[in-house]
Amino acid sequence: MNVTRQSNNRWPLLVIAGWLICGTVASGQYSVDINLEEAPFDYIETQDDNRVTRLVKRIESKEITLEFTSERGHLESLLAALEIPASSQTLVFSKTSMQVRYISRRNPRAIYFNDDTYVGWVNGSSLVEISTFDPLLGAAFYTVEMKPWSPNIERAGYDCLGCHATSMTGGVPGHTIRSVLPQFDGSVDSQKPSYISSDTSPFSQRWGGWYVTGLHGEMRHMGNAILRGGVLDTSNSSNRMSVRDELDSASYLSSQSDIVALMVLEHQTQMQNEMVKADFFTRKLIHDDADVVLTEERAAERTEILRQIAHEVVKRMLFCDEATLTDPVKGSVVFAYEFKKRGPKDAQGRSLRDFDLKKRLFRYPCSYLIHSACFDALTPCLKTEICRQLMDVLSGNDTSETFDHLDADAKSATLSILRETNPEFRS
Template sequence: MKSLSVLFWLCLMPCWFNNFAVAQFQLDIEEAPFHYTETKAENRVTRLMERLESRELKLEYSPQQGYLQSLLKELDIPESSQTLVFSKTSMQVRYISRHNPRAIYFNDDTYVGWVNGSSLAEISTTDPKLGAAFYTVDMMPWRAKIQRADYDCLACHSTSMTQGVPGHTIRSVLTTFDGSIDSQKQSFITSDASPFSQRWGGWYVTGRHGDMKHMGNAYLKAGMLDTSANGNWTHVRDEFDTQNYLSPYSDIVALMVLEHQTQMHNEMTRADFVVRQMLHQQGSAPTDAEEWKVQLASVAKRVVDRMLFCDEAPLTSEVKGSVVFADHFTRRGPSDSSGRSLRDFDLQTRMFRYPLSYLIYSDAFDSLQDCLKQEVCRQLEAVLTGKNQSEEYAHLDATCRADIVQILRETKPDVIRAR
């Protein structure tokens, strides 16, 4: 059995490991307690596969997109979530170019990659035990064959780019005209914390963003990225034939959501894997309860800080994307009795009006190790009720904290205890 070992660093309190400020954990996802390839997947995609195998469901095929539209419908992924990437950063590099970009569609836990002209589609999804699970779809006209893909995907999706665990990432790269990456140039892993100027290299971007500059819609000319006319595009019809695509857009707001979501999922997976490893090494009863509490608090804090958008890059101009995507996204709810939702966009100075990640409603959050989830909730409550006034949470004023508390008490009551 091939073994995948991933090294990553977890900042810990100095008192633990003989006054070293950083402890090194080695995760081998093929060893206990993970056993990645041997673990049965249970997620949105496996449920679809079961329906197909039992003949309860038959996907509909079209000559233009294969099973794409039918797949999106059954996986509950809106077509309006389409984003387009023209950098050659997929297993299907031979098909991808500026004139034939790869389309990505997503909901809160599942991603579908489709390339015009290819008979192979790619799916990845979050899984309670695996972190991220990967699948290919062989789109033969007479049947859609979905099968799990591990090592072909993990070569890129279980690395430092994904925080060292099976996960997802959005890369911003510099490409030549045909989409090939210039490996000598700097690239970026993008999230909601990334400066706007470092986002979306190798991607198409449609929507309004005022004077803010980004790397999208552009490629290298004479060794320099040409950003002279790459901003505030309303569509991509002038760049390639969009007839076979489900939309002529690569929505800027969908891209911003995608960046937050991928890194938030990775953060939760990373924390869960670390705690599983700790429990496995120590047994169900930690030998030093105080040390365990401090270590657990450190792991949970990274999740809390990302959930609260602590390092979010401020917007200096209003962002306007597709009203269709925004509507589809916000309607997934839930909302409180005043109609407020963690999915409500701001897009004036920050992404969301109430900056607490909507992924708090996800299966990925609910499936965290119990001790980890309880510690995350304890820390969230301390911040949102004003007990914790640390500087990193200064972006949350008293009104904002109170609004989030009320939303949670009505829509996720297990997070904030009733008073």
């Protein structure tokens, strides 16, 4: 077993390549600017510490061994070690990955995920891509070179940030679900429109270039479809139960690319990006003020900036602007079961992971990621402000129009669940 870690000094500097990742939250004349090359981020030099690095240490200490099969290399063993269920499988056939030469409609890339880690596998490739949440890096990226005798796990950075630290991720290292207009071979014309899929996206703009299995009534999406004569042909792309007609599904861990898993994935990636962006802004705000004496005026300004930053997180966490489902959605029973059992429940058996799938994604409109490592790692003052605002909304003190989509029963039930399952809300 040979596990290696790529040293930081082998990475090309982002600034040399012209990458300057910036985001701004303004208050009066003040703004918070993010440059990943500078303090307090120093993305390249900062030591990673996350689910993947913990796995590497277990492998190096021989506590665990990744098993190899001729069919899928280390995939099954890797997913088990990272606690990622095979039922989370989604399949993307658009050539929107670093492994474009392997990807096609007959050989899509499989994505597997849990609450903080994502694994990308392509049949026929010896390389597995992993990305995971990291408290200091936001998203950290790795490759696993699969060999029968020695899987090599290396940290990546420069190539990944070219797509994973852009306007699509809010300017911070993160993840996104792209919806594109694919050609027959899976290639994408950069001149044609594409979309970021989230829970706020119209159903009709979701999952272009992805396979989608499951029932969704009369609602139409872009999945399973390709361009014909310059127009996306969606005439036979809806309500599919498997992908067996499109590819050799026996090569994969499942014959599905589950619609509910896709809906969870698109919410999760955007929710994580929002929290990481807010945390990066807050860390930069604190760093910029470290060597100055805070005047009363500056302290008030800083408080207002923090309120604005937290407010954006709260809006996404409470599913503001979520697109309403006009027909029920039904996906994999296995994915739904395995997803729900991971979350804490209150005394009545209620959980923020309970699905609705009739009018909205979840029954209780507060993101389950409030129980995640990403939320736990937020800078304390930011976390406190987010919790304060959530309490104001759910207790009925905040009656602004922004949260009109929440009725009294939804607020009461959600707050009750939070009080029993999250220590931040118990006092």
